[in-house]
Amino acid sequence: MDAQELQNIIAAGENDRVEFKRCGNQPEKDLFESICAFANTFGGSILLGVEDNGGLRGIAADSVLPISRNILNVLNNPNAFDMPIAVEFEHIEVGGRQILKVDVPNSPQMHSYKGKVFERRGDVDIVVRGSAPLAELCIRKQSIFTEQRIFEHVTFDDLREDLIDNARRMALAKRKDHPWAHLSNEQLVESAGLYGKDFMTGKIGYNLAAIVLLGKDAAIRSLCPTYKTDALVRLSDTERYDDRLTVTTNLVDAYQDLAAFGRKHLLDRFLMEGDFAVSARDVIVRELLVNCLIHREFTSPFPAKIIIDAEGIRTENASRASFEGPLEPNAFSPLPKNPLIASFFSHIGLAEELGSGTRELFRNSRLYTGRDPELEEGLVFRAFVPTAPLSSSAEKLPAAQPPETAEKALDDAALALELAARSEGVRTSDLVDAGISRRTAQRIMRDLVEQGMLFAHGNGPSRIYRRESQSSTTSKNGSTAKNSRR
Numbered sequence: 031m032d033a034q035e036l037q038n039i040i041a042a043g044e045n046d047r048v049e050f051k052r053c054g055n056q057p058e059k060d061l062f063e064s065i066c067a068f069a070n071t072f073g074g075s076i077l078l079g080v081e082d083n084g085g086l087r088g089i090a091a092d093s094v095l096p097i098s099r100n101i102l103n104v105l106n107n108p109n110a111f112d113m114p115i116a117v118e119f120e121h122i123e124v125g126g127r128q129i130l131k132v133d134v135p136n137s138p139q140m141h142s143y144k145g146k147v148f149e150r151r152g153d154v155d156i157v158v159r160g161s162a163p164l165a166e167l168c169i170r171k172q173s174i175f176t177e178q179r180i181f182e183h184v185t186f187d188d189l190r191e192d193l194i195d196n197a198r199r200m201a202l203a204k205r206k207d208h209p210w211a212h213l214s215n216e217q218l219v220e221s222a223g224l225y226g227k228d229f230m231t232g233k234i235g236y237n238l239a240a241i242v243l244l245g246k247d248a249a250i251r252s253l254c255p256t257y258k259t260d261a262l263v264r265l266s267d268t269e270r271y272d273d274r275l276t277v278t279t280n281l282v283d284a285y286q287d288l289a290a291f292g293r294k295h296l297l298d299r300f301l302m303e304g305d306f307a308v309s310a311r312d313v314i315v316r317e318l319l320v321n322c323l324i325h326r327e328f329t330s331p332f333p334a335k336i337i338i339d340a341e342g343i344r345t346e347n348a349s350r351a352s353f354e355g356p357l358e359p360n361a362f363s364p365l366p367k368n369p370l371i372a373s374f375f376s377h378i379g380l381a382e383e384l385g386s387g388t389r390e391l392f393r394n395s396r397l398y399t400g401r402d403p404e405l406e407e408g409l410v411f412r413a414f415v416p417t418a419p420l421s422s423s424a425e426k427l428p429a430a431q432p433p434e435t436a437e438k439a440l441d442d443a444a445l446a447l448e449l450a451a452r453s454e455g456v457r458t459s460d461l462v463d464a465g466i467s468r469r470t471a472q473r474i475m476r477d478l479v480e481q482g483m484l485f486a487h488g489n490g491p492s493r494i495y496r497r498e499s500q501s502s503t504t505s506k507n508g509s510t511a512k513n514s515r516r
């Protein structure tokens with residue numbers, strides 16, 4: 031990495047992958063807390079010799095090697111770290127100041143420092159407390175899927191045969207020659223991978239996927255007590271709710287109940303795609319619900335949520351993430367969270383190949399409102415699909431907004447432009463600090479970018495918005511960067 035690349039990272043500020051640390055002759059305790067947090071989460075880089083505000087403090091040139099040795103000694107000290115952490119060092123000179131970059135990879139193991147387990151949340155290192163969060167961290171570090179956990183004492187009587195029959199009918203409706211047509215119910219369950227042998231433990235029986243897909247409610251409550259999906263409508267009563275549905279039953283029935291709830295509260299606009307009328311609403315509801323139901327971490331106590339409000343429909347569910355940040359339709363590599371459950375939904379016609387749902391969601395969201403959905407991967411997967419179309423006005427505000435709401439939105443947009451003009455740029459977090467909700471701040475930034483009034487640079491939490499595009503801003507050494515517009 032050269033000095034210019036480092037300066038670009040510093041200009042973007044601290045985030046879930048970057049941390050700044052002042053450093054004297056020896057590293058401080060909080061450095062090792064950050065190393066532990068990065069190793070336990072998604073990895074990252076720590077810049078020693080940089081102030082929290084991005085100012086270059088530097089470290090003494092003759093201290094670079096002793097500091098590196100000190101860090102390695104602590105990382106390999108069993109009284110400090112329960113398991114050693116491998117890091118890489120890079121010494122970079124910027125403006126005559128020495129900066130030491132410490133790269134921490136995402137570790138396949140869970141680590142603790144001085145008896146405490148740390149994780150990275152945004153730009154903060156937090157202590158993981160409680161058995162449930164620690165269990166989630168352990169699961170994330172394991173190479174197994176929790177849906178494959180075998181329960182030896184579950185029998186076929188704990189499953190609902192009517193659901194199996196219904197699944198067979200749905201599969202045949204999708205494909206007339208489906209192999210499930212000539213299988214008995216027990217054979218169908220086994221062929222779907224819901225009954226088998228764990229070759230590591232030798233256990234034979236039905237797995238967690240079988241329980242949450244086809245199990246009786248009593249079995250689900252006993253083996254997966256934290257499983258719940260809460261659907262709320264907040265249009266008139268924004269503090270509580272106008273309508274609510276709580277679902278704790280099997281995934282097949284849960285999908286049907288939640289889909290009916292979503293269709294009830296969202297407009298089915300008349301839309302044409304080519305020469306055919308389509309229901310973009312139904313596709314949006316299906317893709318959001320399928321993702322929320324089949325790609326969740328069922329051992330997490332975090333309840334899945336579906337909320338419909340004046341801005342749109344949003345979902346939240348616990349996830350076993352491999353990274354943290356926004357998802358774009360053409361720039362992500364889909365990873366299966368629960369491949370057995372996903373395959374079953376594919377057989378019955380409620381899902382397609384991995385990754386197609388994200389592309390369908392973007393396509394139909396644009397058709398429905400002319401706007402993109404927002405998908406954010408992490409330990410909690412968050413999805414938001416706007417339901418208010420863009421107006422033709424320059425402010426791009428929904429026409430149904432009352433005058434005072436429109437004025438407030440214009441004031442917030444003006445604040446964003448003012449902050450961008452007064453400094454090197456503005457981040458979404460700057461508007462949040464000014465008292466604007468994160469969702470509203472994200473929408474303001476997106477609208478200003480669409481109008482060409484601001485330009486987005488970078489990705490994820492480090493994204494910054496400036497009045498000029500990157501292509502029009504030439505660095506001192508004459509290099510330019512490609513404009514990144516969202």
